[in-house]
Each structure stands twice: as structure tokens, then as C-alpha cells.
Amino acid sequence: MTLPADITERLARLALPSQAVIDGAHVDALSGETFDNVSPRDGQLLNKVAACQKEDVALAVFAARTAFEDGRWRDQGPRAKKAVLFRLAELMERDADELALLESLDVGKPISDARNVDIPLAINTCRWYAEALDKVYGEVGASPVDRLSYAVHEPLGVIGAIVPWNFPLHMAMWKVAPALAMGNSVVLKPAEESPLTALKLGALALEAGLPAGVLNVVPGFGAVTGEALALSMDVDMIAFTGSGPVGRKLMEYSARSNLKRISLELGGKSPQIVFADCPDLEAAAQAAAWGVFYNQGEVCTAASRLLVEASIKEAFVERVAEVAKGMKVGDPLDPSTQFGAMVSERQMNTALGYIAIAGSQGARRVLGGGQVLKETGGFYVEPTIFDRLQPSHALAREEVFGPVLGVMSFTTEDEAIALANDTVYGLAAGLWTSDVNRALRGARRLKAGLVWVNGWDACDITMPFGGFKQSGFGRDRSLHALHKYADLKSVSVTLR
Structure with a gap:
């Protein structure tokens, strides 16, 4: 190095x-x-x-x-x-x-x-x-x-x-x-x-x-x-x-x-919901990628569940994958590195274990899925995306605390909110929409201590931070x- x-x-x-x-x-x-x-x-x-x-x-x-x-x-x-x-x-x-x-x-x-x-x-x-x-x-x-x-x-x-x-x-x-x-x-x-x-x-x-x-x-x-x-x-x-x-x-x-x-x-299993009327799909794609892969996915508010309206899902997930592919994985001490090492070998193996389980349960791997930079002796897992996640899958229910994103689709607002709330956790949630009424309804109906509309992690020291339910x-x-x-x-x- x-x-x-x-x-x-x-x-x-x-x-x-x-x-x-x-x-x-x-x-x-x-x-x-x-x-x-x-x-x-x-x-x-x-x-x-x-x-x-x-x-x-x-x-x-x-x-x-x-x-x-x-x-x-x-x-x-x-x-x-x-x-x-x-x-x-x-x-x-x-x-x-x-x-x-x-x-x-x-x-x-x-x-x-x-x-x-x-x-x-x-x-x-x-x-x-x-x-x-x-x-x-x-x-x-x-x-x-x-x-x-x-x-x-x-x-x-x-x-x-x-x-x-x-x-x-x-x-x-x-x-x-x-x-x-x-x-x-x-x-x-x-x-x-x-x-x-x-x-x-x-x-x-x-x-x-x-x-x-x-x-x-x-x-x-x-x-x-x-x-x-x-x-x-x-x-x-x-x-x-x-x-x-x-x-x-x-x-x-x-x-x-x-x-x-x-x-x-x-912990958290935070959902990020993207409706077809999203005001800025590029911003949403960037937020979807960085929302889960920032800090190698080792973030309590990581947007590890991506819920996308069915009519735009394929193109949107493809764009999220492109953003993730552009993240430079490397030595944490290199100023150009954007995606570093996981904190320990144990945490790396935990993430790899969830990746293996997701594949065995029928989710479709879109990106990544393996350990990288083995020659360094460090603990690196590449950004990983799985599509066709089901609510019963481990990846939809358990906190990985690693760089693994699961994608689900929905067709109605009620279905999106139900999927988002179908978790024991309630730390953070987000939604992207141009409809102010939908935004306000969603903010009220989402069971989370932090709700972001048309953004992710858009908060600072002036606002309280904490969760609902088992968060x-x-x-x-x-x-x-x-x-x-x-x-x-x-x-x-x-x-x-």
C-alpha cells in the first residue's frame, strides 16, 4: 500500500x-x-x-x-x-x-x-x-x-x-x-x-x-x-x-x-421508499447507494432496504448499481478511498454470511457479493446489492451492519408503507415523492424516530436522534x- x-x-x-x-x-x-x-x-x-x-x-x-x-x-x-x-x-x-x-x-x-x-x-x-x-x-x-x-x-x-x-x-x-x-x-x-x-x-x-x-x-x-x-x-x-x-x-x-x-x-433495518413521481431520480439513486454503503454499511441508520415502485424499479436499481460500482474501495489511509475496510474479521464474516444466505433464499445478486483486497490482510467486502427480496428473507429482517442492500418492489402507497413498517426496528425511514400530501401522510404513517423526505440522513445536532420499537x-x-x-x-x- x-x-x-x-x-x-x-x-x-x-x-x-x-x-x-x-x-x-x-x-x-x-x-x-x-x-x-x-x-x-x-x-x-x-x-x-x-x-x-x-x-x-x-x-x-x-x-x-x-x-x-x-x-x-x-x-x-x-x-x-x-x-x-x-x-x-x-x-x-x-x-x-x-x-x-x-x-x-x-x-x-x-x-x-x-x-x-x-x-x-x-x-x-x-x-x-x-x-x-x-x-x-x-x-x-x-x-x-x-x-x-x-x-x-x-x-x-x-x-x-x-x-x-x-x-x-x-x-x-x-x-x-x-x-x-x-x-x-x-x-x-x-x-x-x-x-x-x-x-x-x-x-x-x-x-x-x-x-x-x-x-x-x-x-x-x-x-x-x-x-x-x-x-x-x-x-x-x-x-x-x-x-x-x-x-x-x-x-x-x-x-x-x-x-x-x-x-x-x-439497531435498524431502515427503509428508503422511492415512488415513481420522485422529483429527482438521480439524487434518489445517489442517496440509495450512499445511504447503505457509506462507512462500509456500518451505520445504524443505513438504508439497507430499498423499496421502489414497480414501474421504475429495473432502471432505478441499475442506476444505484452504477453509483456503487463507482465507489473506490481501498486502503482507508489513502485520501482517494471512498469505501474502506470493515472493522474486524468477525464483522466481515458476518456480512459474507448474510450474502450467502440471501443467495440461498432466492434473492437475485445484482452487484458484488465477495471479499476483496485479500492480499492486504485486511477485512474488505465489496458493495453488494440483492434484488427480488421477500419480506421473510433474513436480509429483509435482520441487521447486517455491512455493505449489503436488499431491494423490494411495490405498486401502491399502502403496500409501500406496510413493507417499510414490517420490521421490529424503527430507527429511520425515508421516502421520495413530488406529492406533498403523500409525503406528509408517509411521514406520519412510517414508524420510525427519524423520517426523511426527498433526502437521506438530512439532519444535524439541532434535531433529536433515536428510534421507535426495538431500535x-x-x-x-x-x-x-x-x-x-x-x-x-x-x-x-x-x-x-
């Missing part, structure tokens, strides 16, 4: 963080245990990272609780909190190229996406919540003249944030930024596949002036580190983005421990996320 000189030079200077961040210090796991952090671009070992155990989590939670109770962050005024979070955003911006490189190495996403999309969005999230933290107001009740009644938002306490590997820093900031903005302490557990930017974030937060113990980062495995965090009697809330099975375990752990609050952003509950982004990390207290004062 021949890389541009500037990338090669930065790689030579790059320091890979490996230690946990607990109570303001960079530390090894108490046991001394580590785990191998492998890059999906070539299957090679990047570094060995501290494998935090139950004892390490206990120390991190104790540090977070101590910091919260003594008020070193909680009791700082809005101006002081703003200054620290704005400084953190500045430091992230200063080190943006390094963060992008860490992200690309760790999870296989194209460096151009990490540099131009993921890291800037993470920085913007930090700045947005810094600016928003003094915009959360209480309320005064309609009390009798001899009483003053009011309600105030108070921080919950210690937040356990468990984040995924597909957008490691961006998803971390969706949780860390609003939790800190409300005055909480945080214990951040990154996915074992993607520890590097979380550990770097912990270092930058300390440099920005966040007091010791307010943000702790504990890398490790979900079944050990994540479970210990979720079972802790001194954690007030778990904010999680990830799979449905893990979400169910977290609810069980809440019941087994202190009934801590749980916020879950889980979870609770919302990231927007002012609603601030309320998620707070308790609402009512106070009544009798006037004498």
Missing part, C-alpha cells in the same frame, strides 16, 4: 494511546492485562491497550462519584463550564488530523471521511453543548399567593457511557458533551475495537481543564468492563449505542443493581439530550 508522503510522515510521528484515564491519571489496568488492538486495513497489530477489569471500573466510578459529590465540576457556573468545553473543542480541532488518523487506523473508515466528516462533527457537538448548557431553564408553577413553586433540572450524578465502534469519537461526544454540560461526571467505555480516540479524548479533556475524575475512560471488553459499569451500584445512568442483545442485557443489569436509568440507541428509547442530540442527563426536581416554598 503506497500512501501519500504527508500521511506516511504523520504515521511515523503518531503516538497510540494505550492506558486508561482514571481520576486524572493515565494508568495501566490493575491486573496488568492488555488486549490486542488490530487495524482492519491490514490485519496488523496497532498496539496493546489496557484491558480494564471490574476493579478498574470500580476505581473509575469512585473517582467520578467523588468528583460529583464534592462539586468540583457540578457546582461550577455556566461560564466556567462553557470555557472548559470550548477549550476542549479547540484542542480537538488542533489535533483533528491526529484524531482522524487514529480513527481510520482503528476502524478502517476512509481517512477523508474521518477528517472531513466524523471529527468535525464531534468537535461541533462539543461546541454546541457548550453553547447550549445555559439555555436549560426551569419553570415556575401556578401557585397560590402564599406559596412559590418551581421546578429545576439537576444533574443525575455518574453517567456510564458505552459507545460503538462505527463512529467512535462522534458517538462518544453525543453522550459525553451533554452529560458534562449538565454537570455530571462520566465513565466512558469505548468499544474494544476502537479505543484510540476515546483515550485521546480523555487526555485532551484534562488538558482543557476538566477536573480530575470528571471524565474517566476505561477500555476493555463489553462482557467484563461494560458489565461491571452497568452493574455498579454507584452509576446513575447508562447511555448506550449498540446492538439489541447488549441493550437487553443492560436493562437486566439495571434491574439487578440500582434501577439505574438506561438510554438505548440500538431503543431516549434521544441523543438537540436540547432533549441535556434533559436526559438531568433529574427534574419540584420545590414548593410556603411564604410566611
Whole structure:
């Protein structure tokens, strides 16, 4: 793999963080245990990272609780909190190229996406919540003249944030930024596949002036580190983005421990509906392709089900395939790469398994379907499209979390909506039509937390993000996320 000189030079200077961040210090796991952090671009070992155990989590939670109770962050005024979070955003911006490189190495996403999309969005999230933290107001009740009644938002306490590997820093900031903005302490557990930017974030937060113990980062495995965090009697809330099975375990752990609050952003099997009166078929074709193949299909809102009106289906699917064929698959560190490596060999094999099942169930392969770039040692699956998908097929019902698109056709609006809603998930959905009445009807009838009309993923930090049904509950982004990390207290004062 021949890389541009500037990338090669930065790689030579790059320091890979490996230690946990607990109570303001960079530390090894108490046991001394580590785990191998492998890059999906070539299957090679990047570094060995501290494998935090139950004892390490206990120390991190104790540090977070101590910091919260003594008020070193909680009791700082809005101006002081703003200054620290704005400084953190500045430091992230200063080190943006390094963060992008860490992200690309760790999870296989194209460096151009990490540099131009993921890291800037993470920085913007930090700045947005810094600016928003003094915009959360209480309320005064309609009390009798001899009483003053009011309600105030108070921080919950210690937040356990468990984040995924597909957008490691961006998803971390969706949780860390609003939790800190409300005055909480945080214990951040990154996915074992993607520890590097979380550990770097912990270092930058300390440099920005966040007091010791307010943000702790504990890398490790979900079944050990994540479970210990979720079972802790001194954690007030778990904010999680990830799979449905893990979400169910977290609810069980809440019941087994202190009934801590749980916020879950889980999987999706998102439909994108294209009617024959679509106002821009080329834009829809681009959205259909990039909506499922962006980030190698490792996106919770991936438009993995394409529903096309029968009268235009053949030509439309052909155009989607042409767009996908034009995506450059290659080394994630090559700035010209548009489609990188899957995060792990296991995830690659999962996608290949669904491809095999789709063929055996009678779907017609239109494009792709195999592993590529085997000679690199990395984990690459080409963009893949199957037509003639049936609602009962595994590819129509189960989340692949990989670059596999399934196509179905419909003839009426009612049929399209019924097919779209025929899933246990309800994260995102979209429709393309020139009929404003159909658009508004569809937006109302689609059972999803996010609905896009004549576009895909057309949203930003100002709007809430979360799902219906088995896609979870609770919302990231927007002012609603601030309320998620707070308790609402009512106070009544009798006037004498």
C-alpha cells in the first residue's frame, strides 16, 4: 500500500494511546492485562491497550462519584463550564488530523471521511453543548399567593457511557458533551475495537481543564468492563449505542443493581421508499447507494432496504448499481478511498454470511457479493446489492451492519408503507415523492424516530436522534439530550 508522503510522515510521528484515564491519571489496568488492538486495513497489530477489569471500573466510578459529590465540576457556573468545553473543542480541532488518523487506523473508515466528516462533527457537538448548557431553564408553577413553586433540572450524578465502534469519537461526544454540560461526571467505555480516540479524548479533556475524575475512560471488553459499569451500584445512568442483545442485557443489569436509568440507541433495518413521481431520480439513486454503503454499511441508520415502485424499479436499481460500482474501495489511509475496510474479521464474516444466505433464499445478486483486497490482510467486502427480496428473507429482517442492500418492489402507497413498517426496528425511514400530501401522510404513517423526505440522513445536532420499537428509547442530540442527563426536581416554598 503506497500512501501519500504527508500521511506516511504523520504515521511515523503518531503516538497510540494505550492506558486508561482514571481520576486524572493515565494508568495501566490493575491486573496488568492488555488486549490486542488490530487495524482492519491490514490485519496488523496497532498496539496493546489496557484491558480494564471490574476493579478498574470500580476505581473509575469512585473517582467520578467523588468528583460529583464534592462539586468540583457540578457546582461550577455556566461560564466556567462553557470555557472548559470550548477549550476542549479547540484542542480537538488542533489535533483533528491526529484524531482522524487514529480513527481510520482503528476502524478502517476512509481517512477523508474521518477528517472531513466524523471529527468535525464531534468537535461541533462539543461546541454546541457548550453553547447550549445555559439555555436549560426551569419553570415556575401556578401557585397560590402564599406559596412559590418551581421546578429545576439537576444533574443525575455518574453517567456510564458505552459507545460503538462505527463512529467512535462522534458517538462518544453525543453522550459525553451533554452529560458534562449538565454537570455530571462520566465513565466512558469505548468499544474494544476502537479505543484510540476515546483515550485521546480523555487526555485532551484534562488538558482543557476538566477536573480530575470528571471524565474517566476505561477500555476493555463489553462482557467484563461494560458489565461491571452497568452493574455498579454507584452509576446513575447508562447511555448506550449498540446492538439489541447488549441493550437487553443492560436493562437486566439495571434491574439487578440500582434501577439505574438506561438510554438505548440500538439497531435498524431502515427503509428508503422511492415512488415513481420522485422529483429527482438521480439524487434518489445517489442517496440509495450512499445511504447503505457509506462507512462500509456500518451505520445504524443505513438504508439497507430499498423499496421502489414497480414501474421504475429495473432502471432505478441499475442506476444505484452504477453509483456503487463507482465507489473506490481501498486502503482507508489513502485520501482517494471512498469505501474502506470493515472493522474486524468477525464483522466481515458476518456480512459474507448474510450474502450467502440471501443467495440461498432466492434473492437475485445484482452487484458484488465477495471479499476483496485479500492480499492486504485486511477485512474488505465489496458493495453488494440483492434484488427480488421477500419480506421473510433474513436480509429483509435482520441487521447486517455491512455493505449489503436488499431491494423490494411495490405498486401502491399502502403496500409501500406496510413493507417499510414490517420490521421490529424503527430507527429511520425515508421516502421520495413530488406529492406533498403523500409525503406528509408517509411521514406520519412510517414508524420510525427519524423520517426523511426527498433526502437521506438530512439532519444535524439541532434535531433529536433515536428510534421507535426495538431500535431503543431516549434521544441523543438537540436540547432533549441535556434533559436526559438531568433529574427534574419540584420545590414548593410556603411564604410566611
